[in-house]
Amino acid sequence: MGGTAVRSECSSDKAWTLGRYQVSRPSGMEDRINIIKIASKELGTHEATGNNDGLRVEQYLRYTNLGKGYEWCSAFVSWCYGQAGFAVPRNPWSPALFPKARQIDKVKAMQADVFGIYGIKAKRINHVGLVKEKQGQYLVTIEGNSNDRVESRRRHLRTIYTIADWVN
Numbered sequence: 001m002g003g004t005a006v007r008s009e010c011s012s013d014k015a016w017t018l019g020r021y022q023v024s025r026p027s028g029m030e031d032r033i034n035i036i037k038i039a040s041k042e043l044g045t046h047e048a049t050g051n052n053d054g055l056r057v058e059q060y061l062r063y064t065n066l067g068k069g070y071e072w073c074s075a076f077v078s079w080c081y082g083q084a085g086f087a088v089p090r091n092p093w094s095p096a097l098f099p100k101a102r103q104i105d106k107v108k109a110m111q112a113d114v115f116g117i118y119g120i121k122a123k124r125i126n127h128v129g130l131v132k133e134k135q136g137q138y139l140v141t142i143e144g145n146s147n148d149r150v151e152s153r154r155r156h157l158r159t160i161y162t163i164a165d166w167v168n
Contacts, residue, residue, distance in 0.1 A: 028167050031084060032112035035167075039080045039130050039142040039150075046149035060144060064092035073128050076144025077114055080130065081166060089114070089166050095125045102164040109134050109163045115141065118161035125161055129153075 048054035052061075053068040060075040061067060063082055074094045081089055089097050097114050104113070109131050119126035129143025137157050144150045 029111075031086075031167050032110060035080055035084045035086075035112040036130065036132055036142065038083045039076075039132075042076070042080070042144070042150045043142065043152060044150065045144075050148050052145070057144075061092070064090060066092050071145055073143060073145040076150065077128055077130060086166065094128045097128055097166075098125060098162050098164045102166060104163050104165050106157050106160055106163050109139060109157075109160075110165070110167075112167055114164045114166060115139060115155070115160050116162045116164070117155075117159065131163070 042056070045056045046054065047057055051068075052070055052072055057072055058068045060072050060079045061070055063079040064075040066072075066075065070092065072092075074089075074097060075092045077097065078090045078092070091097060094116060098116050109115070111131060111133060113131045114128055115131055116125040117127040118124070127143070127145075129141045129146070132140045132142050132152060134140075135154075139155050139157065139160065141153050141155055142150065143153060146153060
């Protein structure tokens with residue numbers, strides 16, 4: 001009996017529909033692992049000319065209804081969640097990934113949570129990425145539009161403005 005798994009828009013739903021059957025959906029931890037696997041496969045993806053362009057970068061941007069030339073860190077995060085079957089977040093504007101209802105304490109950061117960095121000149125969150133893992137007072141991250149590419153970085157918690165949980 002073939003069937004396609006359909007996931008509802010709300011990530012808190014506990015079941016998927018497989019044809020006419022309800023099956024348990026993966027736990028939140030499985031979702032988190034999947035998001036990081038997707039993001040990890042993108043490591044090394046880089047801009048073609050250093051102008052927020054290139055085939056893959058433009059795919060991230062299109063996912064959030066933008067064309068080439070725009071900053072793409074938030075589009076990358078949204079694209080990773082989308083590839084994992086989540087309808088949200090899906091927004092190219094970094095501050096939009098941190099509604100109050102999604103924010104959590106930085107020390108509770110988990111794999112696949114979204115981190116935000118506050119830009120003093122911009123006077124808002126102006127860079128985001130994914131938490132790959134927490135190591136004491138540090139986060140190991142995967143982030144798009146970091147040095148014109150997708151890369152993994154190690155960031156101290158004091159440099160992180162806020163964390164959002166889009167899985168639970």
